[in-house]
Amino acid sequence: MAYAKLASLPPEFGLYSSFVGVAIYWLSATSHVISAGPVAVFSSLLSVILEHALPQLPEYADTPWIIAGCLSVVLGCIVMAIGLFRIGFIVDFIPLPAIAAFMTGSALNIAMGQIPTLMGNNTADGYNTRAATYLVFGNFFKYIKHCDLNAAIGLTALFMLYAVRWGCGYASRRWPQHKKTFFFINTLRSGFVILLYTLISFLVNRNHHDDPKFSILKTIPRGFQHMGVPVVNSRILSAVAAKLPSAIIVLVIEHISIAKSFARLSNYTIDPNQELIAIGLTNIFGPFFGGYPATGSFSRTAIKAKAGVRTPLAGVVTAIIVVIAIYALPPVFYYISNAALAAVIIHAVGDLISSPKSIKMFWKVSPCEFVIFWIGVLVSVFASIDNGIYASVAASAALLLFRIAKAHGRFVGVVKVYNTPTLRPVDANEPDSDTRNVFVPLDRSNGVNPAVQPREPHAGVFIYRLNEGYLYPNAVHFTDHMVREIKVKTRPAVINPYGSLGERPWNDPGPRHKSESDIDPTLPVLRAIILDFSGVSNVDVTSLQNLIDVRKQLDRYADAHIAWHFVGVKSPWARRGLLASGFGSENGVVKSLFTVTNVGVSQEKDDVKPGSRDEEFSVDTQPEDKLGMTSMDTMVLPLLSIDCPYFHIDMDEAVRSVELELGLK
Numbered sequence: 084m085a086y087a088k089l090a091s092l093p094p095e096f097g098l099y100s101s102f103v104g105v106a107i108y109w110l111s112a113t114s115h116v117i118s119a120g121p122v123a124v125f126s127s128l129l130s131v132i133l134e135h136a137l138p139q140l141p142e143y144a145d146t147p148w149i150i151a152g153c154l155s156v157v158l159g160c161i162v163m164a165i166g167l168f169r170i171g172f173i174v175d176f177i178p179l180p181a182i183a184a185f186m187t188g189s190a191l192n193i194a195m196g197q198i199p200t201l202m203g204n205n206t207a208d209g210y211n212t213r214a215a216t217y218l219v220f221g222n223f224f225k226y227i228k229h230c231d232l233n234a235a236i237g238l239t240a241l242f243m244l245y246a247v248r249w250g251c252g253y254a255s256r257r258w259p260q261h262k263k264t265f266f267f268i269n270t271l272r273s274g275f276v277i278l279l280y281t282l283i284s285f286l287v288n289r290n291h292h293d294d295p296k297f298s299i300l301k302t303i304p305r306g307f308q309h310m311g312v313p314v315v316n317s318r319i320l321s322a323v324a325a326k327l328p329s330a331i332i333v334l335v336i337e338h339i340s341i342a343k344s345f346a347r348l349s350n351y352t353i354d355p356n357q358e359l360i361a362i363g364l365t366n367i368f369g370p371f372f373g374g375y376p377a378t379g380s381f382s383r384t385a386i387k388a389k390a391g392v393r394t395p396l397a398g399v400v401t402a403i404i405v406v407i408a409i410y411a412l413p414p415v416f417y418y419i420s421n422a423a424l425a426a427v428i429i430h431a432v433g434d435l436i437s438s439p440k441s442i443k444m445f446w447k448v449s450p451c452e453f454v455i456f457w458i459g460v461l462v463s464v465f466a467s468i469d470n471g472i473y474a475s476v477a478a479s480a481a482l483l484l485f486r487i488a489k490a491h492g493r494f495v496g497v498v499k500v501y502n503t504p505t506l507r508p509v510d511a512n513e514p515d516s517d518t519r520n521v522f523v524p525l526d527r528s529n530g531v532n533p534a535v536q537p538r539e540p541h542a543g544v545f546i547y548r549l550n551e552g553y554l555y556p557n558a559v560h561f562t563d564h565m566v567r568e569i570k571v572k573t574r575p576a577v578i579n580p581y582g583s584l585g586e587r588p589w590n591d592p593g594p595r596h597k598s599e600s601d602i603d604p605t606l607p608v609l610r611a612i613i614l615d616f617s618g619v620s621n622v623d624v625t626s627l628q629n630l631i632d633v634r635k636q637l638d639r640y641a642d643a644h645i646a647w648h649f650v651g652v653k654s655p656w657a658r659r660g661l662l663a664s665g666f667g668s669e670n671g672v673v674k675s676l677f678t679v680t681n682v683g684v685s686q687e688k689d690d691v692k693p694g695s696r697d698e699e700f701s702v703d704t705q706p707e708d709k710l711g712m713t714s715m716d717t718m719v720l721p722l723l724s725i726d727c728p729y730f731h732i733d734m735d736e737a738v739r740s741v742e743l744e745l746g747l748k
Contacts, residue, residue, distance in 0.1 A: 095303050099369075100376075106399070114346060114353050123431055124189040125334060131468060135326060153319045157315070162359050166360035191463070198425075200237070241426040300416055437456070459475030459478070495522045495525060496523065498521050545611075545612050546738075551618065555626055565633075627660050634666075649729060649731065678722045
């Protein structure tokens, strides 16, 4: 009922939504503990939507629940369609700082909007509690002289809520054997406070029905008074269309984030698409019973989880209890204090505000996302909740694109290492020493000990590692960096690769007339390039065309056909794209190296001990008699296709292949 008032709807609509949420959601859900129903953040957003739509729909000024019902049906259809088409993964595009920003901003907005009701000055002429948060805060002090007896009710109720929570938390730590008992006492604090102040209200106002001493709910209709087919027409849709994106984001994000959180805590998995279908069905059928949009509730879900709920059928039990309340308790609801309800709302949304510890973690992990968090919060406070959502999501998307576009590649070198339980020097020729090559950035930017100097590849050979996907936003950034460094460390094979002076590009920064003295003879000529694609999941047409252009540019620079080797091409689409672009295989005789392994064609003997590693060029890593099979039982197979000699399984193979092809040692 408190959330319904927060949504600018009569209190009974909160009961209707609570019933529909638990009665329908469980039928198709994958989480057994989620409790669907009205929630604070969406209720506050619904209030904003109604405030935006009612001036365009004056005929619904006295029946705003019709607009809420239409919105619920539309949101339900959209969310269910997202689930049916299996595109629920779009939720993952909204990062945690953006979610935390709009939750924190919403909590501040809701709490500030309820303080006037808590203090009793919300009825002052000219005080708009639906304005931007900073305006509500400023006007509160302007109208503070209008505070009345409601302040005593609200402040003491709020104090009691926090006192009970603190006391139960302390008692749980002091007497851990009774932790579960104190947990349930803590979860019942809101109901206890409402009952206590309802009793006080009854004793004070039972003889003052027409003029109560402080604000109360008054008449709550018994039963489902607003059942029927929801009204869905083009006028309502056009009035709420501008707010639909923010409503969808809040509805989906709040539900999926809660479902995933409790799934991790309870060690089970959920299907996000199925969850969206379930919440979509809930919102489609909700308005038939008088409900407004519902989604997963964190507090009610936590209670169900702690209560030991094991199946979704618990929703039926909850629905029965809500129906009993709808039909049997309306006379009791009459005396509920509005100030006490405001205290419950403020207390509930206080947990949605990100803790200083979480905000500090944002700063430590990613200062950019720390800024995004505050952008979302400030826009929510100084504008509106929906604008705060848009701002944080847009800023997060911009940061993602910037990170992709400005991804950095690294030139790498080789370091010979071995594993040892001590820091004593080990002779690589010792039988127990296991030496191997690792390839690390030459600038040691990945945390390698600064005292370790990686050995650069052979003169004229470069190994370049791409640390992100190679796509059109970052293709030029990658290749420009690579070409620039290659030209710094090598010399052109010919002085004027353009032929005549007239063929030289107008933007060539070199001197007009080049000579041998302009070139450092100690620098090598470019001979081969090895690209580490182990961090690349996909490529596209634009990026591959850029790679083709760079190959032509470097071929002209070296006055030769440069060999391009690729390591760790994982995606079949990336492999296909590279082959279609002329990479990976070459015409003519190619001296290359292949990684092969022995594969048994008959059952191995019981005393077989597997080899320690694969073999290169059919050189066994273990003597054949230790393999537990005869030579007739094995055959040598390459790990990768021999039709693509420039695709390599690891960096060692690529380097040795270049050495073999160029005659290096």
